[in-house]
Amino acid sequence: MNAALDERDAGLSDEALALLRGVAAFARDEVAPLAAAGCGAQPWAGGLIRQACRLGHAGIEIPVEQGGLGLPYRMRARAAEVLAATDFAFAFAFINQHNVALRIAEHGSDAARKRYLPGLLAGDLIGGTAMSEPRAGSDFAAIATRARRRDGGGWILDGEKAWVANAAGGELALVFAQTEPARGSAGIACFIVDLRAPQCERVAGEPLEGLGAA
Ligand SMILES: Cc1cc2nc3c(=O)[nH]c(=O)nc-3n(C[C@H](O)[C@H](O)[C@H](O)COP(=O)(O)OP(=O)(O)OC[C@H]3O[C@@H](n4cnc5c(N)ncnc54)[C@H](O)[C@@H]3O)c2cc1C
Structure with a gap:
């Protein structure tokens, strides 16, 4: 007990x-x-x-x-x-x-x-969730990261995310991206991205007091 x-x-x-x-x-x-x-x-x-x-x-x-x-x-x-x-x-x-x-x-x-x-x-x-962008936080529907279907299958994501917890060294991110801008928030989908892919670039953000562990 x-x-x-x-x-x-x-x-x-x-x-x-x-x-x-x-x-x-x-x-x-x-x-x-x-x-x-x-x-x-x-x-x-x-x-x-x-x-x-x-x-x-x-x-x-x-x-x-x-x-x-x-x-x-x-x-x-x-x-x-x-x-x-x-x-x-x-x-x-x-x-x-x-x-x-x-x-x-x-x-x-x-x-x-x-x-x-x-x-x-x-x-x-280890994973994190990538919703926010340098110019879209509270207004999530305004995200500019685009997802386009690739010929032959799969998707190509293009954009910049910010503030992503665990992105400093994690292997995965759930990345939210716009598939059809004309549909607004209804066009946003979530993709599992392997951050070890050579196409992913990680840039250190501003150091945050007391939040280094995240
Ligand atoms: C420590 C930390 C960890 C984070 N981790 C993650 C993460 O893991 N993944 C991720 O995707 N994001 C993460 N974020 C980002 C977080 O989700 C955004 O900071 C948040 O969505 C706010 O966006 P913004 O910073 O762009 O501020 P803005 O959206 O620019 O807002 C600035 C200010 O305006 C106010 N405001 C905005 N819109 C309105 C409105 N319509 N009416 C009244 N007031 C308004 C807000 O309340 C805020 O005070 C993290 C942020 C922090 C600080």
Whole structure:
């Protein structure tokens, strides 16, 4: 039997409590030293994200039949809260990883699930979500990144994204791009992009105080 971390966790299943206690131990033993590096001195926390994945923490909401824990949203929120109490930037980066896996689990094709989910859950692949652009943030429908069908199959993406958590060293990004400008927001689609492709260029953004880990 696992003891609750606080009164909000009363009534949780043993599995959910075990997850929270595992996350809390990971935060204390592994994330806290990173947080001690201080504002502006943290490197991107890719190594720690991979470690957390190997402990099973990236699959919180992923269905059991797809390799995850099948727990509800509330548990992702609690895990994020526990991590953020030690280091907000790490929590932010790690939840981005979880959410890439979840989006592929929920909306990806069978081929995409088979190709990317095991790696994301095991920490062999780290991902982020690329929605924002230098000139489109809140007004998401204004994104200018274009996706055009390529002769012979597939798509070619052309554009610039900004602020993408985990893009500093991750392998994948869920990139939102406009397929039909005349349709406005209805023309926007999401593509899984391998950031290791030679056509992808990563440029360091402005350093953010206390957010280096993301
Ligand atoms: C730490 C951090 C991490 C991020 N990570 C990611 C990521 O992983 N992936 C990603 O895609 N993006 C990410 N973002 C980008 C984030 O989603 C955008 O910053 C956000 O959408 C706002 O866009 P903007 O910065 O261009 O501001 P703008 O859209 O230019 O907004 C500037 C200000 O105007 C206000 N404003 C805008 N429109 C209106 C309106 N219609 N009415 C009233 N007020 C308005 C906004 O509230 C804001 O205060 C991240 C941002 C930060 C700061």
